[in-house]
Amino acid sequence: MNSKQLRLLSAKWVIIPIGIAYIGLAWLALQRGNSLLIGIVLVLLSMIPFVLRFERRERKARELMLIAVMAAVASISRIPFAALLPNFTPVTFVVIISGVVFGAEAGWMVGAAGALVSNMFLGQGPWTPWQMFAWGMAGYTAGLFAHRSTWRQRRVPLAILGVIWGFLHGWIMNLTLALDQWVQTHSWKAVAAKYALSLPFELTHAAANLFFIIVFGPSWIRLLERYRRKYGTLERLEYPDDAAYKPVEGGVSREASTVK
Amino acid sequence: MTDSFGFRSLHPFTILLYYAGGITFGMLLFHPLILLAGWAAAVVVNLHLDGGREWRRWTVPMAVGCLLILLMNPILSHRGRTVLYYFGDMPITLESVVYGMTLALSMLNLLTLFITYRLVMSEQKFLFLFSRLSPKAALVAMMALGMVPRLRRRLQELMLIQRSRGITVTEGSLAQRARNGTRIVGTLLSWTLEDALQTADSMQARGYGTGRRSGYAGFRFRSRDMWTVSALTACAVLLLGVWASGYGFMKVYPNLGSFRLITGDQVALAGYITYLLLPLGWEWRDRKSWRTLKYKM
Numbered sequence: 001m002n003s004k005q006l007r008l009l010s011a012k013w014v015i016i017p018i019g020i021a022y023i024g025l026a027w028l029a030l031q032r033g034n035s036l037l038i039g040i041v042l043v044l045l046s047m048i049p050f051v052l053r054f055e056r057r058e059r060k061a062r063e064l065m066l067i068a069v070m071a072a073v074a075s076i077s078r079i080p081f082a083a084l085l086p087n088f089t090p091v092t093f094v095v096i097i098s099g100v101v102f103g104a105e106a107g108w109m110v111g112a113a114g115a116l117v118s119n120m121f122l123g124q125g126p127w128t129p130w131q132m133f134a135w136g137m138a139g140y141t142a143g144l145f146a147h148r149s150t151w152r153q154r155r156v157p158l159a160i161l162g163v164i165w166g167f168l169h170g171w172i173m174n175l176t177l178a179l180d181q182w183v184q185t186h187s188w189k190a191v192a193a194k195y196a197l198s199l200p201f202e203l204t205h206a207a208a209n210l211f212f213i214i215v216f217g218p219s220w221i222r223l224l225e226r227y228r229r230k231y232g233t234l235e236r237l238e239y240p241d242d243a244a245y246k247p248v249e250g251g252v253s254r255e256a257s258t259v260k
Numbered sequence: 261m262t263d264s265f266g267f268r269s270l271h272p273f274t275i276l277l278y279y280a281g282g283i284t285f286g287m288l289l290f291h292p293l294i295l296l297a298g299w300a301a302a303v304v305v306n307l308h309l310d311g312g313r314e315w316r317r318w319t320v321p322m323a324v325g326c327l328l329i330l331l332m333n334p335i336l337s338h339r340g341r342t343v344l345y346y347f348g349d350m351p352i353t354l355e356s357v358v359y360g361m362t363l364a365l366s367m368l369n370l371l372t373l374f375i376t377y378r379l380v381m382s383e384q385k386f387l388f389l390f391s392r393l394s395p396k397a398a399l400v401a402m403m404a405l406g407m408v409p410r411l412r413r414r415l416q417e418l419m420l421i422q423r424s425r426g427i428t429v430t431e432g433s434l435a436q437r438a439r440n441g442t443r444i445v446g447t448l449l450s451w452t453l454e455d456a457l458q459t460a461d462s463m464q465a466r467g468y469g470t471g472r473r474s475g476y477a478g479f480r481f482r483s484r485d486m487w488t489v490s491a492l493t494a495c496a497v498l499l500l501g502v503w504a505s506g507y508g509f510m511k512v513y514p515n516l517g518s519f520r521l522i523t524g525d526q527v528a529l530a531g532y533i534t535y536l537l538l539p540l541g542w543e544w545r546d547r548k549s550w551r552t553l554k555y556k557m
Contacts, residue, residue: 120383224453
């Protein structure tokens with residue numbers, strides 16, 4: 001192991017002591033009635049397993065490129081709508097469709113990268129990690145829900161998932177203030193009132209998801225499925241060691257095994 | 261202003277440390293006066309970086325957000341001993357009002373700090389840091405970032421061309437518009453996917469994934485970074501010590517503590533202000549040396 005590799009390794013491992021120290025600090029703050037830190041620490045730490053998993057597997061350039069395209073489409077679709085009507089965004093739709101077609105892991109990456117990149121244009125803030133988490137999880141659950149099942153890729157099941165995520169996304173974004181409310185008053189009524197106040201935003205988001213999935217859903221799935229088949233990337237059946245990429249044979253044989 | 265001047269010329273790691281600490285202490289030091297001072301310091305940083313242009317652009321959304329927190333807290337939380345007013349039969353307590361105010365100030369402080377973050381931590385610096393930890397995810401983020409302006413240009417081009425065929429999203433019934441929108445976005449998607457996969461193949465052909473990814477790091481850890489990191493760490497250790505021994509935050513519930521800053525709180529305030537203003541030392545130093553250079557010419 002040369003010094004460069006050592007440096008790379010230490011850059012990764014240094015996260016563990018920092019994470020432990022931050023959890024301790026946030027816990028102490030929570031004891032003193034201040035819940036601001038614990039939420040953001042936990043949400044940041046929750047991303048580590050996903051990122052590690054994404055790093056561990058051998059990735060072909062085509063897979064990375066597909067994920068990047070979907071993240072870019074998610075980001076760009078957010079920008080015009082951000083000024084139009086708050087929370088009426090197609091991002092969740094794009095992320096869910098990516099999860100459905102390309103699988104849970106890719107869906108998580110599209111959601112997280114989409115949130116990160118769109119905030120590079122709209123403005124980073126304390127909300128970025130929460131959005132990365134919420135959209136990442138939307139993509140992840142969509143992948144788990146419908147990636148391997150054809151009937152769940154139809155309009156109605158996906159629309160239900162979209163509506164659920166319309167609410168969940170807002171609820172995740174509210175967690176900071178809701179947690180703060182709980183630490184302040186220890187009353188579920190106050191927390192429920194906090195959530196009730198933001199209900200219109202969640203309803204808008206759910207309506208947006210419903211609209212986009214009903215109108216664009218099947219056609220986008222068809223389009224993306226076609227690209228996935230055509231280029232043989234992110235196939236449904238897992239091939240753990242197809243790091244060596246074979247342009248023609250690989251594509252054909254994989255095609256055949258998918259049909260089985 | 262360019263990346264080679266003042267605060268912005270610091271190494272990404274130094275900048276990350278500054279913001280991690282600034283945000284952490286902005287959350288821990290839960291005292292209205294300390295947070296107000298921190299906000300003022302963050303505004304000063306903003307004024308130094310771009311004359312406060314970006315900060316002014318965000319004032320309205322920030323003010324609305326803080327006002328909402330300020331108003332909502334007394335309505336939602338009825339904890340506290342001192343009742344100021346009965347709204348119907350709902351008690352509005354002094355403690356809850358003060359807590360809401362402190363929370364709003366904390367948010368204001370963080371958001372103001374984040375505006376400077378956007379100015380100082382350019383995307384390139386962020387991705388440089390990120391690529392050390394997670395090269396593949398950073399590559400995806402970087403490719404997506406580069407694609408956004410391209411996609412925007414393409415979308416405009418597509419809309420222009422399709423309009424000449426009568427396919428537009430601005431005319432017709434809602435269903436018609438939605439269908440046309442689908443077609444345009446679908447075309448954009450397949451266009452982009454087609455050519456993204458060519459890019460991917462060209463990456464493959466040039467040997468992507470055959471070895472460890474190397475990268476060009478255009479950032480050097482200079483002596484000014486060394487000084488800044490040491491000073492920031494010293495400030496952070498001091499602040500942590502003060503905070504751990506029970507100063508620098510205010511007791512709100514069940515009954516309101518005093519606003520007065522005792523010695524420990526004063527140390528926390530001074531430490532936080534120093535922490536936030538530290539990198540401006542380089543801003544001043546570089547301005548001075550520019551003036552001297554100009555004078556000599």
